[in-house]
Each structure stands twice: as C-alpha cells, then as structure tokens.
Amino acid sequence: MRPFSTRSDLCRSARPVPSPLLRLCAFVVFAALTWFAGANTDFDRMQRLASERFGNQAGDMVGAWRRLIDESRDIPETDQLTRVNHFFNRSIQFDDDIVVWQQQDYWASPLETLGRQAGDCEDFAIAKYVTLRLLGIPKERLRLIYVRARIGGADSPVSQAHMVLGYFATPTDEPLVLDNLIGDIRPAARRPDLFPVFSFNSEGLWVGGAAESSADPTARLSRWRDVLARMRSEGLELTQ
Amino acid sequence: MSLTKQLWIAIAMVTLLSLGGSLVVSTLSARQYLQQELAIKNMDNATSLALSLSQLDKDPVTIELQIASQFDAGHYQLIRLVDPTGTLLVERKYAEHNQGSPTWFMRLVPIETRPGLAQVLDGWRQFGTLTVESHSRYAYESLWNATRQLLLWFAGGGLLCGLLGTLVLRYITRPLGSMVEQAEAIGGRRFVTTPEPRTLEFRSVVRAMNTLSERVRTMLADEAQRLEQLRRQTQYDDLTGLFSRQQFLNQLDAALSRNDASAGGLLLITRIANLAELNQRLGRTAADRLLATLASKLSSVGEAHPGRECGRLNASDFALLAAGELDAMALGEAVNAAFQTALTADLPHTQLLIAVAGYAEGEARGSLLARIDGGLAAAEHDEQHTLQIVANHTDQPLYSHPDEWRKALTHALQGRAIKLAGFPVLGRQGEVLHREAPVRLQLDGHWCSAGRVLPWAARLGLVARIDALVVEAACARLDRHPEITGLAINLSTDALRDAAFRDQLRRTVQAHPTAASRLWIDIQEISALRHQMEFRDLCLTLRPLGCKLGLKHAGRSFSRFAELHDVGLDYIKISPAFIRGIDQSPSNKAFLRGLCTIAHSIGLLAIAEGVGTPAEVAALPALGIDGMTGPGITAEPAALSEHP
Numbered sequence: 037m038r039p040f041s042t043r044s045d046l047c048r049s050a051r052p053v054p055s056p057l058l059r060l061c062a063f064v065v066f067a068a069l070t071w072f073a074g075a076n077t078d079f080d081r082m083q084r085l086a087s088e089r090f091g092n093q094a095g096d097m098v099g100a101w102r103r104l105i106d107e108s109r110d111i112p113e114t115d116q117l118t119r120v121n122h123f124f125n126r127s128i129q130f131d132d133d134i135v136v137w138q139q140q141d142y143w144a145s146p147l148e149t150l151g152r153q154a155g156d157c158e159d160f161a162i163a164k165y166v167t168l169r170l171l172g173i174p175k176e177r178l179r180l181i182y183v184r185a186r187i188g189g190a191d192s193p194v195s196q197a198h199m200v201l202g203y204f205a206t207p208t209d210e211p212l213v214l215d216n217l218i219g220d221i222r223p224a225a226r227r228p229d230l231f232p233v234f235s236f237n238s239e240g241l242w243v244g245g246a247a248e249s250s251a252d253p254t255a256r257l258s259r260w261r262d263v264l265a266r267m268r269s270e271g272l273e274l275t276q
Numbered sequence: 277m278s279l280t281k282q283l284w285i286a287i288a289m290v291t292l293l294s295l296g297g298s299l300v301v302s303t304l305s306a307r308q309y310l311q312q313e314l315a316i317k318n319m320d321n322a323t324s325l326a327l328s329l330s331q332l333d334k335d336p337v338t339i340e341l342q343i344a345s346q347f348d349a350g351h352y353q354l355i356r357l358v359d360p361t362g363t364l365l366v367e368r369k370y371a372e373h374n375q376g377s378p379t380w381f382m383r384l385v386p387i388e389t390r391p392g393l394a395q396v397l398d399g400w401r402q403f404g405t406l407t408v409e410s411h412s413r414y415a416y417e418s419l420w421n422a423t424r425q426l427l428l429w430f431a432g433g434g435l436l437c438g439l440l441g442t443l444v445l446r447y448i449t450r451p452l453g454s455m456v457e458q459a460e461a462i463g464g465r466r467f468v469t470t471p472e473p474r475t476l477e478f479r480s481v482v483r484a485m486n487t488l489s490e491r492v493r494t495m496l497a498d499e500a501q502r503l504e505q506l507r508r509q510t511q512y513d514d515l516t517g518l519f520s521r522q523q524f525l526n527q528l529d530a531a532l533s534r535n536d537a538s539a540g541g542l543l544l545i546t547r548i549a550n551l552a553e554l555n556q557r558l559g560r561t562a563a564d565r566l567l568a569t570l571a572s573k574l575s576s577v578g579e580a581h582p583g584r585e586c587g588r589l590n591a592s593d594f595a596l597l598a599a600g601e602l603d604a605m606a607l608g609e610a611v612n613a614a615f616q617t618a619l620t621a622d623l624p625h626t627q628l629l630i631a632v633a634g635y636a637e638g639e640a641r642g643s644l645l646a647r648i649d650g651g652l653a654a655a656e657h658d659e660q661h662t663l664q665i666v667a668n669h670t671d672q673p674l675y676s677h678p679d680e681w682r683k684a685l686t687h688a689l690q691g692r693a694i695k696l697a698g699f700p701v702l703g704r705q706g707e708v709l710h711r712e713a714p715v716r717l718q719l720d721g722h723w724c725s726a727g728r729v730l731p732w733a734a735r736l737g738l739v740a741r742i743d744a745l746v747v748e749a750a751c752a753r754l755d756r757h758p759e760i761t762g763l764a765i766n767l768s769t770d771a772l773r774d775a776a777f778r779d780q781l782r783r784t785v786q787a788h789p790t791a792a793s794r795l796w797i798d799i800q801e802i803s804a805l806r807h808q809m810e811f812r813d814l815c816l817t818l819r820p821l822g823c824k825l826g827l828k829h830a831g832r833s834f835s836r837f838a839e840l841h842d843v844g845l846d847y848i849k850i851s852p853a854f855i856r857g858i859d860q861s862p863s864n865k866a867f868l869r870g871l872c873t874i875a876h877s878i879g880l881l882a883i884a885e886g887v888g889t890p891a892e893v894a895a896l897p898a899l900g901i902d903g904m905t906g907p908g909i910t911a912e913p914a915a916l917s918e919h920p
Binding site for chain 1 (some may be wrong): 319323331360393395402405
C-alpha cells in the first residue's frame, strides 16, 4: 500500500497555485454545471447522443433500454434484477476492451456500452449497476465486486480477473451475483468458481450533498469517478 | 489638497486594491487546491486500507492492529470501521487540535475536507464501511505559510510601488512648482518667462504665460521707446545733444538738494568768449559744427564717470555737473585737455574760458552760479589762465584732512552715534505711505546731516558700515512703534556691492519679522542698473522676507526698466529733476504721465521726490503720481525725528 500523501507532499503541492483567472473560469463552469445537473436523467438526450455517435441502431438500443426501465419501475426488486440481468446479457456481446475500444482497459459508460452493443465484464457490471439504481434500488444494496474467476468450474486451474455485480438484500446476507458469464442470477454460495477480492459502489462520493462534477479536475484521475462523470455529461443522473 | 498628494493617494489605492485582491484570490485558490488534494488522499487511502483489510482474517485484534498501524504511521484525523448494521468496530481519532496556524486564520479560511469511504468484504459478506479522514493541520500550515509569504511579498511590492510612485510623481510634477511661481509672478505684474516643460499640458500653459509675458514686455519696450523719444525732443538741446538749459538747471537743483553719498560736488562751466566773432568769420554752419564738436568732447569727459551730467546753458556756455566729486583741478584739466585736442587741430583762434567751483549740500543755485560767473570773468581778463578754480563757499568743511575724517567717523561708528530723520511720503489721500529716514551722525558732539558726512564716508569706504547701523536702527524703531506705517532707508552703492553686507542685511531683517513688511529699501536707479547681478541677488534675498524694494532718483534710465521689472520691484521714486516746475512744463508733464503709466502697468508705485511748491503738489496726482515727498510736503509734526 502506498501512502498517498505526506506532509512534504502537501507543502510542495501548495506551491503551483493556478492562475486566479483560470480558477474563476473553472468556478463559473462548475456553478453552471451544478445548476443544470439538478435535472433528472434526460433519456431523450441520451437517445439522440447515441444515434449521433454510434448510428441509428444504437439509438434504437437506447430506446429499448429506456422501455425496459419504464416497464420495470413498479415490479418487485428480484424481478427487476432478473430483467435487467437478462437484458444486458442477451443484447450486449462480450469482447475485450482492446477489440471494442482499442485500449488496454477502458471503463465504458452505459450509453457507450449500449451504443457499441459490446463490452467486457466491467462494462456489464457498470451498466447493470446504473440501470438498477435508476429503477430505485438503494445504493447500499448494490456492490461492484472484483472477483477471481476459475474458468470452467471451481476446480479449474485457469483463473482470471473478473467483475460482477452483487445484490445484498440485507446488509449482513451473502449477495446475489449478476454475472455475464452465466445467464441466471445465483446466490454467492452457489458460485464456488468466484472468489471475492474487493467491492465498491458510489457511496461516499457525494458526501455532504456536494454534487460530483465532470468539471472537478480530480474526477478524471480515477476510472470509477471518470465513468460516473462521463455518465453525468451524457445526461445520466445518479445522485439519488 | 495638493495635486501631488491626491495622485499619491490614487496610486496607493490602486496598489492596495490590486495587491489585496490578488492576495485574496490566491489564498482562496490555494485552499481549493488543498481541499482537492486532501479529498483524493482520503479516498485513495480508504480504498487501499479497505482492500488490504478485505484480504485479511477478520480476527478483531488483527483488524485493530492493521488500522492502528495505519493511523499511527500516517497523518490522519480519523479512521473508523463500522459494521453493516451501524455498530462501531474500531475507531482511531486524533483528539488534540494542535495547529501550526492561528485560530483566527482557520476561522477565516476554513478547509473543508471530504472523508474517504470504502467497503471491507469478508468473503461474500459485507464486513463493514471504512471512513478515513486525513489531518488538515498540514494543509492549514502550508496555507498559512503561503499566505504569509505572499503577504510579505505584497508588502514589499507595495512599498516598492509607493517608492516608485513617489519618484515618478516627483518627476511628473517637477515643472508644476515653477509654473505656480510664474503664475504668481504674473499675478504680481512681474512678467517673467520660464523654460517650457516636456509634459504636453504643462507646456501649453507655460507657453501661454510666456507669450503673455513676452507681449507685455514688448509693449513696455515700445512704450518706453516712444517716451524716450519724447524726452530727447523736449529735454535736450537740438544742436549739441546736451541737456537744455531748463532741464540742466533742474538737474542742478536736484543735485544741490541731495543728502546721500553723492551730496556736494563740482560744477564746471565753459564759455566760448568770441562766439559772435567766430560766427562772423567762419559762418554759421562752421560755428555750429565747432559747438557740436566741443559738446561731444565735453560729453566724453562726462561719460568717463557715472553721475556726471552735461548741459548747454545758452549759445556760448556749456556746463558739466559732477555730483559727489571733490577734485576741481583734475576735472578742469580733463575738460581743458579734451578741448585743446579739438581746437589745436582746426581752430586755434577760439577763446575758451573754463571755471570750476565746488558746491556743498543745500547751497542756493543762484550763489553757486554767481561764484562761477566771477571765475569766468577772471579767466577772461587773465590771458595766462583760461582755467579758473573758484574758491569754495565760505561754509568750511568739518575737517580738512581725510585722516581727521576717518578718525571722527570711526569714533562715531564705534559709539553707534547715529539717529534717523523722518521725512513723510504722502499718498494720494494725504496718508503717510512711509517716512524717508536719512541718517544723522554725531561727530565731535555735533549732529551732522547725511549730505555732509556720507560723501566722506564713501571716499573712506565706511559707508557700508553706516548702512548696516541704519538698517538696525530702522528695524528697532519699527519694532518699538507698530503704528509707523513704514520707514524708507537708502542703501549706498558700496553696500549693495558688498556680499557680506547683503548677508548681514538678511539676518537683521529676519530677526525683526514684524518690522520686515514695513521696511522700504531705496536703491539708486543708477546703482541698480550698473550692478544688476548684486541688485538681483538683493531682491531675491529680501522679497521672501516681505520688504519693499524700490529705485530712488529714477527716471533717467526708465527705458531700461524692462531689464529689472522681473525681479519684483515695489515702487520708483522719480528724481526731482523731472518734478521741479512740473506745473509749468507741458513736455515734462507728458513724460511723467507716460512714466507713471509704465510703472503702473508693471505694478510699481510712482512716488515724486523733491516736490517743492503747492502748484507742483496740485499738478502731480493728475499725472498718475501715487505719492509725494520733498520740502513742500509736510505731515502732522508728530515724531519727525527721534533717537534710536
């Protein structure tokens, strides 16, 4: 573990003060974005953006996703999980980032995943997480979990880094696992091929009501915060 | 408030605003930056600690140790682990709020940090939520140091700006002082010019004032020129260019009434005894040429010494007046020699008679002329001696030998045996403008008038010492009598030229501030013009003290007033030669009127000297004269003279 900051770090980092004018501009942009960010998720805008960037088929895909959300609003949480898991596992094709995005590791926003109709395990987990949060499931119940996956069963010698979405019905229970490797949702106990390593969600990112903003220069430094900020700029609100 | 002060305040305000503003902005932006850094540190450290905790056995001691070691080795305000139901598992908190920066600063610029949150897993189960908060003390410290450093820089910068600003202001407003002086001088009718400054606005103002001054100066010069022409036409003899009879007699009267260092002197009259015969023999034209030649010879002798005047008394008689001179024989020989060079060349048959007589202060003109006539008659009968020295008036001088004079004068000076007379100078309404205060010296128990003593004092070089005593006596008298409107004292040429005396004069006047503004200082016109450097120096010295300065016996050289007017004179006293008989002389009236106009246009009072008759008193105010003095002028008999 690398301690991020020491006293000398802080002192040194206080020196290069950005120019006052730049700071002022940043502040104005920040204020403006905070103002607009108060709006709810703008599906029309997302649909239009998808069409513009990835073609009409992508627009249709976002439309289908939008219908899924509309239709799944008032059904029990377990049904919501099943539908969302099914939707993404069926319509998104698994592919490595290097194939889809020509980058070693790229965390795509739901819009981008829907637009390309392809993605790797993170993209699946993120898209499912976001969709379920949009459907009203509290953030405490959802976790993105890094797991070590044995490919081909619990006894396989081949293991791989993988990410799944966990659903905790209560804080103390074991979660249900939404995975793109298999079609159905199973409790964690029935997934001996997966070994959990670390989990996170968007908790703590918006402490004290401060809205996460893509204008915050530090947001882009973390993959997770980066993708959240990108979602926001595409019209997707996750603050609630 | 002066312009410089206002500009300085403006500079100070702009500097303060810009420096203070940038101080606030940079402090606030540094705070924003620190807050972000702290937030990132919190988040990352929470994540990495949660990651390592997730990999460990969930033995409470191990967990506690892990958190404690992270807390103790790092820089944290708080590390807390809470299980999913909200029960506190482990907490480490830095209780003491010991800070490296003052409390007021922390209250003024609070640093709000966001705690980092991360989840700890126990297998698939949630083990707890980890909260990590870094210590903000270092942030405060570094913010405080940065702010203090900036403040120091800004204070230094502000001082430098102020210093530069002051220098720049001084440079910019440097011409302003001389502009104000010029404007005030013009306000006091001293039409001076100053060099044009480089600043555009200042330059146009100065140019305008210079143009005004130039124009007035030209106007004055033209006017003086015109008046000089008038004077030449009316006061001079056409043929010879010498003073006409009337004007010469006026000059003679003025000389006889003088009571200063040039009191007493010599009068020489030369006569061509056979002018009628020459006229017949040579013809009128040649005779006139002869007269003109002789007159020019006489003039050349007259010009050899300042204060000599030449005139033509009638067809055959010329006169030379040498005020303040004693050696009759030398003067006679000089004139004789000059004539002989002219006569031996062309006209050996001219019969030329010369008589020289000394006169004393106050002698009647008639008796002086009668004595010289006697001398001329004697010369006519004595073929051997055409140059006759006429014996002095019976009134014998006090001492016959210079050494006796020196002894007596030195004694009087050491005993400070002087007092001041007081002849009134009246204004138009009859009010006393000031009193003229000629000196009286006590020699061997007798009080002697200035006219008897000063010529000898001047010859012996003692006159500056007398003048110094006079200045002290006048100041003391003005101090003692605040009701006296003014006292005029006469400074001799020797005193004017003596730098040590001028310095002493300044110190004496400075020591009597209440007297200074009532002290009038007379300088002879001829001295002021001949010693302009010294006169200017005197004016520069005395003006700031409030003394009034003026020219005495003025009028002869009024056409040169333009050379002097910018030093700031207050008045002129016009010589009796132009005042005597003014009521009967239309030409002198015209001249005097012009003189007064010029004097007024440059802000001078015009005072008439030697006013004798009631007719003169009546005629003068209409010509523009502002004040009068002389034997015909008396004020109420109060305190005419007094011991100092």
